[in-house]
């Protein structure tokens with residue numbers, strides 16, 4: 138897999154194919170300046186050795202280490218017994234270690250496990266954000282996944298195409314749409330969906346729902362809704378808009394059933410197929426959603442929600458009101 142590695146984030150030893158110890162020359166070279174990113178934390182061999190000694194999982198994405206006496210390379214968090222410092226060299230990634238003639242450790246599988254760790258971190262954090270109540274903070278999510286905040290944010294965004302903050306906002310908006318129809322009052326629905334205050338909510342209401350909460354509760358009564366659909370890697374997407382914004386994004390296997398679902402959702406609205414403009418904007422927005430292709434291994438429900446959120450944000454930007462998902 139391709140990894141975004143800050144150039145020179147981990148200085149390689151020089152074992153070449155003969156697995157030789159790093160020479161005095163490499164030791165004397167100036168330390169590389171790590172770019173912004175997780176590499177900064179493990180920017181020199183002392184820091185890397187410290188991470189290995191403490192089996193720091195956060196370092197697994199940043200470098201791997203090899204043992205000259207065994208010819209094996211491992212992730213920093215590997216549970217194997219540590220070699221002597223003098224016999225340990227560092228590589229920026231598994232490919233570099235293999236080019237130098239080292240074999241992957243069978244215990245920590247550094248050649249396979251990193252992608253799994255990223256996927257696992259994204260899925261775990263999404264499930265936390267989907268739970269009812271206040272959304273967890275970035276720090277909470279990072280701690281739950283064992284990554285640094287910066288690194289977690291980068292991994293999440295690269296695998297889903299949206300930021301954790303956007304994903305959390307999408308979860309909360311989903312809850313709101315679910316609870317409004319059955320709630321006694323709009324205020325009750327707001328609190329049940331996890332919003333802090335009604336003032337905060339009313340500022341966002343039209344962006345999140347594409348109409349006033351009252352109209353939403355009344356099955357879209359009196360609201361003009363237009364829709365367009367397009368094929369995407371997840372199937373067929375239908376986007377419905379009102380003069381106030383995006384009111385629905387649906388994903389399924391065919392356009393007809395999606396239109397029916399939209400009709401069921403807003404039976405009181407004036408529902409019409411959009412002119413070509415919305416279809417073109419939808420197609421353009423889907424073109425821009427390329428990062429989602431990187432999310433292989435991420436469950437479909439997460440990818441769908443992320444794509445929906447991305448579309449709401451992308452299509453909402455052309456509207457004269459602030460986006461619901463800053464950041």
Ligand SMILES: [Zn+2]
Nearest residue numbers: 211215242245
């Ligand atoms: Zn290992």
